[in-house]
Amino acid sequence: MIRRYLSLRRAGVLGVNARNGRYIAVHNERRFYPIVDDKIRCKTALREHGIPVPALLDVVRTQYEAARLARRIEPLEEFALKPANGSRGDGIIVVGSRRNGLWVSPSGSSYYSLEDLQFHVSGILNGMYSLGGQPDTAFFEGLVHTDPRLRALAPEGVPDIRIIVYKGVPVMAMMRLPTRRSGGRANLHHGAIGAGIDLATGRTLRAVMDDRLVDTHPDTGERVDGFEIPSWRDLLTLASSCYAAVSLGYFGADIVLDRRHGPLVLELNVRPGLSIQIANQCGLERRLNAVDAAHAEPRRLSAEDRVSLALELAASAWSNARRTAPAQHEPDPVEEENAGDGSPLGSDFVTKFARTAS
């Protein structure tokens, strides 16, 4: 057990206690939490900073409005109904079309009557899905039409790309693929799988399902690794620029690829899950340390520069040394370059470790 503990520590794996105590508590000021926890405020804040988000169609704040829902949703053909303060994707209803006066989910498997929707909205307002049962707000969001290029990986639901951003620098990413078990939701808790993404190339790696590594999608049996995510650098820049809107030192950005609108930031997460490490076969803390070592105050940089920093680190310090063949990082010019900056825990240290580990 102690050996396991030490080997996790050596691999720089971030545990829940360390994430909460050393990163979230230290780098995230509590006064910024509501901006992120309330999805409506978050959406507004992001939009003010010029970050594309799915459209906000309607907001229901009172039971009075909920009782008169019919007129408001009459014009809506497709939407996602969400609680503003929901967590882990709970309490979301997605509608893709209307048939015989009923609202139908995109997969066609669920139908909702007006009464069902009213009840659901009322439940949201009563705080059924919010943390601690606080009264909440319900909102209707424009339906995301997933970029067909992603359909190869995720035949159903809305896959999204979770990028962990530390001090504005994207440090780790994963593509969350809904499964039949997750009911179209992209939350790992619900049974979705998460494919790690090589930050340098935007290529998917192996995936995590129930905290175990898998290579194939459970529904289709297709391999999930080696898929190249389109316009990867733009996605990184998008995630990085979210920092300006929320001022959080550590968060996860969930980005969807829309057929028409391109990348949209679906929501931000103050306590992004840690399974992403399994999908990437790499400890997060190692990368966070590398960011700290590489730059004193990356928050002052522009989003583009932060992405450049991330890509630089990804090419050297974080290089997923465990998976790449040893021959690849023997003569590494970037390593030489970084060795010169004299940082005590610099990238050269991590690379050296990576080499001894492999």
Added chain:
Amino acid sequence: MTRSGFWIISVVLLIACGLGLAGWKVAVYGYPLTPGVTDETWTVQARVRLQPGNGPVRATLILPSATPGLGRLQEDFVSRGFGLDVQESDYLRRAIWTVRRASGIQTLYYRAQFFSDPNQTAFAPTPAYPEVPALDEPFATALQSITDEVRSRSADIASFAAAMLARINSPSPSAEIRLFLNAPEFGGDVITIARTLLAGARIPTERINGFLLSDSDRHATPISWLAVHNEQEWLFFDPETGRQHMPANLLVWWRGPGSPLEIDGAELVDIEWSIRRNEVASLLLAGERANRDGFAFSMVSLLSLPVHTQSAYAVLLLVPVGAFVMVLMRNIVGVRAFGTFMPVLIALAFRETGLVGGLLLFGLVVATGLMFRFCLERMHLILVPRLTAVVTIVVILMVALTMLSAALDWEVGLSVGLFPMVILAMVIERMSIVWEERGPQDALVEALGSATIATLAYVVMGLEQVRYLAVVFPELLLVVLGLTILLGRYSGYRLTELFRFRDLAREPQPS
């Protein structure tokens, strides 16, 4: 840096304060660390019977004051019809009973309780050097020659006194000693002779009278002992053997050659001394000692509260202990559970129902409640009415269980009413949401986690030792607080994470 310094200092301070206070109570007042420890105490009683004359009666009894090695707890005077006055000065206490007129035999009681107390050393004031006794010949010459001889063979006051006593007690005493032994004015009393002879060398001495406290003795006789002052402290000599030692538990009652009792206006019928040995819980004794010394914390001690308040606090003090167990389980082990404090509250309920019965009842109520909850789900109720409905169902279940178990004579079932029903309702509600949102597996895992934590918290809170420490040393809560802060700063892996991240811990294969 300053922030990290602050928490470390807080932790150290809290733990040091808690342990320090507890240690102080143990070291100075002898609070026992484990329950059920007993100490010896002795109740010593003097009973004086008087036959009053026609006039006013006045009886003066010297009371024990300071005694080396023994502490006094409480004392009682019983004397019907007499006025009582206790005079205290340094190293001398006297009870004075007076009555204007009395007829028939009068009985006066004085009773005091003593316990071993090694801290007690003061005994009598530092004496002045005595004058060389003015004796007639041939005693003066004999005195001179004895002191000269003994002085030549001794090094200090202690050895001088020992040598002197040895000569007096010798089976074949010298002619000079025999002179003193046979003289009627000394009455053959070793201590009187020794004091006279030692005074010849200007050594201060004192005769002490008292009792050896060991077993109960209904008719104790006072014994006398010789105390010699060596200019720094009192040394004690056994007059019979001349050996210098202080017997354990020698209660010094009075000093000097006379009787401790003086009577005016009455005839002494008899004076009887008795000793009773008692076993007393060390805890009570410690409390009384602390009280006697005016130790501030003994006044705020829980043990001085009324009994029912005490038992309420006994439970209250255990809550942080249970919560601490929960912190350990959640943040170090990584067990998932419903709610933050739910497991502790369930554990408190287990205290009333017993563990097995409690778990059974808990499972029964939650399972049945869950079934009803799923029915409610179909009715599409909104939150607050639905929660109220669940609470109502829980109460109905509890009533039904109680009545059923009353009919079946099932004792445990009757205690179901002690479960916190609102907590049960919240468990059911939360479990049903988890069940629907994340499937039965997650719900059962969390329910099992809650039951595990509750069981552990119950076991820890039920430990006799833990309960005892919580009540007697409430300051140990500071230690719990310090440890909790320490755990709050723990940023290592949880035990379950060692399993969760097992795929990351695998050493990479050589490629």
